[in-house]
Amino acid sequence: MYKLNLNVAEFLTQYWQKKPLVIKGAFTGFIDPIGADELAGLACEEEISSRIVLTKERDWEIIQGPIEDYNQFGEKNWQLLVQAVNHWYPDTAPLIDAFRFIPDWRFDDLMVSFATQGGGVGPHIDNYDVFLLQGEGTRRWRVGAKGDYTPRGGDTNTALIDDFEPIIDVVLEAGDMLYIPPGYPHCAETLTTALSYSIGFRAPSQQELFSSIADHLLDTNTGLKRFTSSSEPTSASTVPFEHQQGMLNQINELFSQPEFYQTALGQLLSQNRFELDLSTPDTPYNLDDLMHALSEGAEVHRVGGLKVLQLEGDSNRLFINGEVFSCEQLEQSDITKLADRFALDNQQATALCQSSKIKELILALLNRGYYYLA
The missing domain is CATH 2.60.120.650 (Cupin)
Known part of the structure; x- marks a missing residue:
């Protein structure tokens, strides 16, 4: 300590x-x-x-x-x-x-x-x-x-x-x-x-933020709206300030909509710059394996350096190592417990696993190697 x-x-x-x-x-x-x-x-x-x-x-x-x-x-x-x-x-x-x-x-x-x-x-x-x-x-x-x-x-x-x-x-x-x-x-x-x-x-740079959001738009095939104008310049070679500003407003419009930027931010901020020591099991666990281990006194630990993040205003998802995990139908207090703690002792893990949905989430995290049974 x-x-x-x-x-x-x-x-x-x-x-x-x-x-x-x-x-x-x-x-x-x-x-x-x-x-x-x-x-x-x-x-x-x-x-x-x-x-x-x-x-x-x-x-x-x-x-x-x-x-x-x-x-x-x-x-x-x-x-x-x-x-x-x-x-x-x-x-x-x-x-x-x-x-x-x-x-x-x-x-x-x-x-x-x-x-x-x-x-x-x-x-x-x-x-x-x-x-x-x-x-x-x-x-x-x-x-x-x-x-x-x-x-x-x-x-x-x-x-x-x-x-x-x-x-x-x-x-x-x-x-x-x-x-x-x-x-x-x-x-x-x-x-x-x-x-x-x-x-x-460390906080992300402007380059990292723009790159992450661009990658998300490409991956989801979104952000396809194109610029339109109400007037054109008299010189064919000129890009008027009005057009320049209108194109930038297209970007600002995306950045003001949480459904566009929250996923990109969550994925970017939960990623690590350095390799993780993942603890992937040789044979995937099933729900019976998890509950048996808990009945024998096991704890559930997060691997070192793993980031488990929540975004305020986005209560239905967790962002873990650049991945998105759905938390629909889970109690917010249970999501926060999982995100806040590096380790769940046996009593805490057993209590959380009374919920079938969070039990399935913990099982998925164990089989990804993000958590392990101790």
Whole structure:
């Protein structure tokens, strides 16, 4: 159990997406949910995104995983980063739960790093919100003010920048945390061998939103209405402002109708950027299997990283990993219980399964590998 020492209301009002904050003692008596050996083991796996960052004089080299041999890197000046550890290591779930005062649709992943003395990734700017939690060891963090910064080497495709003047310069120890909103430059220097946790929250870009809605219109063969006009220009080569605005109004009309945009949003926001560790059964369960397992004391757990979302104003559906699940004839309170909880203990799962409809939904989720019996 991880209890965050933070005035959430004050944080959301004064700091969230506004300015960085150092939170000393964010977790009292913090215990790392994963060790360095376990992290290195995850980085050996082909399906898990990992990388080594080597710190060189005035430069950094990135080696993409999987990583099997660490002896080649020596004892200093390197860092291992493993993405979406929460997808593959269930013991990290309680730590993620401590940050659910931010909605699930924003949550991106838990990245865990192991760094030797001198390891780091250099000055850079992220386009998402991040909580940087210190585990074992110590790291020095510097954060700069928002501003116009030169991309390192003139490469506009990198988040790295040349450098910045710090407005925060702090050493984090176990249980300390730093919050950084999008757009603030920052960098870390590892003082002693350290484990660190990056809890990231991301919102979709305009590109992603438009692409998702366009895909939905194509998939459903909708949005076929064409622009019409009441007048034409005197010059055949001219596209009048009236016509330009009329075409854009066609888009605005779609975006104002929930039946067009809610499905696209639900699918987009419930998808993960990183692969899930699905738990598909060798032989599909049937209803008798489910009820027997519950009678034997089984619990129903969600696989790590799976997003189960409801859209306000759309009470008849759940959006799970980009899929749409009908919830018609289900009690809203039951839908919310399923969406809100990472795990259903035996009593909760048994109570929900008194409803034949939600029992069928849970069975479908088990057979998809999105949930598993524990």
